Amino acid sequence: MAHAAARKDYGAFKNNHGVGSSPTQTNNAAVILIDxxxxxYLVALDKITDKNLWKADRKSRPSWTSPVVTKIDGKSAVLVSSSGSLDVYDAATGKEDATLDGFVGNNISSPAVAGDLVVIGAGESRMKSDLAASVKSNCCVRLTVKGDRISLEPVWDGKKAIYQHASPLVYKGHAYFDTKSGLVHCVDLQTGEEL
Structure with a gap:
């Protein structure tokens, strides 16, 4: 009975590899991405009651990325890097605050956050084979608050690395990307310059 109700509320799952996204959490909700x-959709479920707090419908797209919760200037947000875009949702309401399009190959890796900077990982896309666009999509974006909304401002584009499947890592002012040939690329977090 519960399975039939879930199918009615959320729809049948259609993905060749199953759910690859991990849930994340705010203070009161588990946030789950189904692309x-x-x-x-992106959905927030109350951690105690399992009640649906909000649901943000998204366009259909294959993706296995995980959402990331962050806070900027006191405002909590859910970030989703997935199949061509980086989307920012208000963590309290599920309302989409901002979106940045033009990414290629960002359907597996989850974003990495360091303060107001978001590092995006992107691999070679089977759907849209464009290696130069995949390289450029390994990039950094700044979150800023304008009024009551968060906006996105590009900081730097990737210049060399195409990651395989792992999410980028940010540590002590550096961003790290690994490639399918087993190399790790380290770039300066502020400038994108390869170190």
Whole structure:
């Protein structure tokens, strides 16, 4: 009975590899991303009651990335880097605050956050083979608050690395990307200069 109700509320799951996204959490909610060829959405469920707090419908797209919760200037946000875009949702309401399009190959890696900077990882896309665009999509974006909304400002584009499947790592002012040939690329977090 519960399975039938879930299918009615959320739709049938259509993805060749199953759910690859891990949940994340705010103070009171578990946040789950379902991006697939059927109905796609981001949903926040109350951690105690399992009640749906909000659901943000998304366009259908295959993806296995995990959402990331961050806070900027006191405002909590959920970031989703997935199949061509970086989307920012208000963590309290699920309302989309901002989106940045033009990414290629960002359907597996999750974003890495360091303060107001978000590092995006992107691999070679089977759907849109464009190696130069995949390289450029390994990049950094700044979160800023304007009024009551968060906006996105590009900081630097990737110049060399195409990651394989791992999410980028940010540590002590550096961003790290690994490639399918087993190399690790380290760049300056502020400038994107390869170190």
């Amino acid at each position: 697939d060829l059927g109905p796609s």
